[in-house]
Amino acid sequence: MNAQRWHGHVTSMVVVGCTALALTATGATAQAQSPRDPARQTLPAGDGWGSYGTGTTGGAAADAAHVYTVTTWAEFKAALAAGGDAPKIIKVKGTIDAVSEGCDAFAAPGYDFDAYLAKYAPETWGLDTDLSGEPADSPEGLRRVSAAGQDKAIKANVPANTTIIGVGRDAGFKGASLQIRAVDNVIVRNLAFESPVDCFPQWDPTDGSKGNWNSEYDTAVVYGSTHVWLDHNTFTDGSHPDSAAPTYFGMLYQQHDGELDIVRGSNHVTASWNVFTEHDKTILVGNSDSESTAAGDRGKLKVTFHHNLFSNLVERAPRVRFGQVDAYNNHFVADSTYAYSFGIGKESQLVAQHNAFTLPSGVSAAKVLKKWNEAPVTADNNLVNGRAVDLIAVHNAEIPAETLQSGAGWTPTLRTKVDPARAVPGIVRAGAGAGKIC
Numbered sequence: 001m002n003a004q005r006w007h008g009h010v011t012s013m014v015v016v017g018c019t020a021l022a023l024t025a026t027g028a029t030a031q032a033q034s035p036r037d038p039a040r041q042t043l044p045a046g047d048g049w050g051s052y053g054t055g056t057t058g059g060a061a062a063d064a065a066h067v068y069t070v071t072t073w074a075e076f077k078a079a080l081a082a083g084g085d086a087p088k089i090i091k092v093k094g095t096i097d098a099v100s101e102g103c104d105a106f107a108a109p110g111y112d113f114d115a116y117l118a119k120y121a122p123e124t125w126g127l128d129t130d131l132s133g134e135p136a137d138s139p140e141g142l143r144r145v146s147a148a149g150q151d152k153a154i155k156a157n158v159p160a161n162t163t164i165i166g167v168g169r170d171a172g173f174k175g176a177s178l179q180i181r182a183v184d185n186v187i188v189r190n191l192a193f194e195s196p197v198d199c200f201p202q203w204d205p206t207d208g209s210k211g212n213w214n215s216e217y218d219t220a221v222v223y224g225s226t227h228v229w230l231d232h233n234t235f236t237d238g239s240h241p242d243s244a245a246p247t248y249f250g251m252l253y254q255q256h257d258g259e260l261d262i263v264r265g266s267n268h269v270t271a272s273w274n275v276f277t278e279h280d281k282t283i284l285v286g287n288s289d290s291e292s293t294a295a296g297d298r299g300k301l302k303v304t305f306h307h308n309l310f311s312n313l314v315e316r317a318p319r320v321r322f323g324q325v326d327a328y329n330n331h332f333v334a335d336s337t338y339a340y341s342f343g344i345g346k347e348s349q350l351v352a353q354h355n356a357f358t359l360p361s362g363v364s365a366a367k368v369l370k371k372w373n374e375a376p377v378t379a380d381n382n383l384v385n386g387r388a389v390d391l392i393a394v395h396n397a398e399i400p401a402e403t404l405q406s407g408a409g410w411t412p413t414l415r416t417k418v419d420p421a422r423a424v425p426g427i428v429r430a431g432a433g434a435g436k437i438c
Helices: 003-012 073-081 113-120 139-154 291-297 391-398 421-431
Strands: 067-070 088-092 095-097 155-157 162-166 172-174 177-181 184-189 192-194 202-204 212-214 220-223 226-231 234-236 260-263 267-272 275-281 283-285 303-306 309-315 324-328 331-333 342-344 349-353 356-358 369-371 376-380 382-384 387-389
Touching: 067 073, 073 088, 073 095, 073 155, 113 139, 139 155, 139 202, 177 184, 331 421, 342 349, 342 376, 356 421, 369 391, 376 391, 382 421
Parallel strands: 067 088, 088 162, 095 172, 155 177, 162 184, 172 192, 177 220, 184 226, 192 234, 220 260, 226 267, 234 275, 260 283, 267 303, 275 309, 303 324, 309 331, 324 349, 331 356, 342 369, 349 376, 356 382
Antiparallel strands: 202 212, 382 387
């Protein structure tokens, strides 16, 4: 499809039946800004770390020649590649499936999963040797080729100065991995993402005492990038929940990675009014404790999370390393699979305030915080099941072997109106997720 046809779609489209959020609940928000076209809205001043310095404007300045409407995966990737780093707006209409032909379309000739299971079963292969030395014609070698085919097909690289926005209530992606790598100034809004399924997970016999299946493909990755705004999106495992996954070699056949990773020196990111649901390892801020990555992460990884719904997740909402992360006015709803919400990692400085937690009977508030490394944290004015709870105190009282330090050492200033924690569940329920802006 040529660019002129895309432009024609844009100028002829009329969007109806979509209502904006109630502004009285949230104070200054993007919906209150001019212009009224959501595709040209920018991150408001003072709205989290993404507003720091030059702010985040995405493709708001795009001329008519760089505004596209796409309905297929091929059109979307072509629009991303067109025009280089000139400001652009990509409007997504309907649900775009990046794996519409199914996993078999990526399988290398000769790849056979049953043969893979037979060769690498622990009772025959053992648990002492990984598969990195396997030749190209082995089951593992053919798996690697198959995985490379999927990798090339489902990843989409987002250029600088880009806004990607869903049109109406049902826009989104299925099976795609959005790559925001080494760029500045990106906005992603109003999109429903169904997590990509790794068609070819790798068995690692040496991972843990029993071996493990490892998968690739985060739904969205912010990698070495700056000034990114993710707003009013929904992230879910959709039709492929972990609860429906089989087990092989006695371990869950894990086909999902993260929903959102912010890593490798990324900086000045705001994630607002999103829904993260039905997932295990949800969000990483900083991906490694190693000194090789720490050098690029120190002083960066500054991220704000506000007015997000974290529902029925296992862990990492988020897990934080290094960065100054501000998490306020979020609602966390747990189920029986809950492990923790905030992971306190190496040299992190997390501030978690004015959040609401809804925990099931028998799940203690001590689980909200999980200590991975020695690092200070601020966690006050939070509610658990409608009652004020000192999250650090209850954690230290019930898990004394993992005592947390109080006081992150900095005070967030880049916030719009802060809602009382008691009002957060209702406000977030009404406003978060895809299909809520137009």
